[in-house]
Amino acid sequence: xxVISQKPSRxxxxxxxxxxxxxxxxxxxxxxFWYRQQPGQSLTLIATANQGSEATYxxxxxxxxxxxxxxxxxxxxxxVSNMSPEDSxxxxxxxxxxxxxxxxxxxxxxxxxxxL
Amino acid sequence: xxxxxQNSPSLSVQEGRISILNCDYTNSMFDYFLWYKKxxxxxxxxxxxxxxxxxxxxxxxxxxxxxxxxxxxxxHIVPSQPGDSAVYFCAASPxxxxxMLTFGGGTRLMVKP
Numbered sequence: 134x135x136v137i138s139q140k141p142s143r144x145x146x147x148x149x150x151x152x153x154x155x156x157x158x159x160x161x162x163x164x165x166f167w168y169r170q171q172p173g174q175s176l177t178l179i180a181t182a183n184q185g186s187e188a189t190y191x192x193x194x195x196x197x198x199x200x201x202x203x204x205x206x207x208x209x210x211x212x213v214s215n216m217s218p219e220d221s222x223x224x225x226x227x228x229x230x231x232x233x234x235x236x237x238x239x240x241x242x243x244x245x246x247x248x249l
Numbered sequence: 250x251x252x253x254x255q256n257s258p259s260l261s262v263q264e265g266r267i268s269i270l271n272c273d274y275t276n277s278m279f280d281y282f283l284w285y286k287k288x289x290x291x292x293x294x295x296x297x298x299x300x301x302x303x304x305x306x307x308x309x310x311x312x313x314x315x316x317x318x319x320x321x322x323x324x325h326i327v328p329s330q331p332g333d334s335a336v337y338f339c340a341a342s343p344x345x346x347x348x349m350l351t352f353g354g355g356t357r358l359m360v361k362p
Contacts, residue, residue: 175352225292240292
């Protein structure tokens with residue numbers, strides 16, 4: 134299946150600042166997905182990033198807070214803007230697998246953000 | 250409104266015994282179910298899935314059972330090994346493509362040697 138690299142793996146951020154998370158995939162993929170896992174909570178889909186078009190956001194998530202770029206078929210970024218402590222979460226990039234795992238999501242290791 | 254629930258936040262099992270992780274869902278549109286395993290500092294990894302046309306799917310030590318009438322599925326691990334200690338997430342989708350996943354809250358499994 135696809136290999137996904139995320140940067141940074143973790144960061145500690147100050148309230149009011151913004152941070153951009155990068156996601157690199159080792160193969161070309163049509164759709165990339167950004168998830169959030171708040172402490173002790175489940176994984177929640179933030180948005181779907183398609184190359185060449187605007188990202189599609191899930192209910193409760195807006196572009197101003199979580200702008201997403203998708204410049205090509207192997208790369209995407211998620212920015213967490215104007216952060217508050219409630220944004221402290223693990224942010225995960227995911228894509229569909231390939232081969233026998235073609236219909237399941239493969240996740241990156243995640244980016245753990247702590248907002249002070 | 251939690252559409253996928255894992256009511257046990259943690260489970261402790263002795264090595265060699267069976268681990269049973271449970272998951273309940275409320276949305277009758279879900280027809281594809283998956284289990285993911287997550288180790289600390291790693292992303293979730295796919296473990297096993299089942300389509301709503303089946304009631305059982307087996308892969309080695311892992312078996313998933315689906316009871317559509319009860320809207321309940323379970324993951325059985327036999328025999329449990331210390332390396333199975335992780336957080337297990339149940340997920341459901343209204344299609345067979347594996348996207349639009351709704352995840353449960355996770356169950357932390359601890360397998361004691």
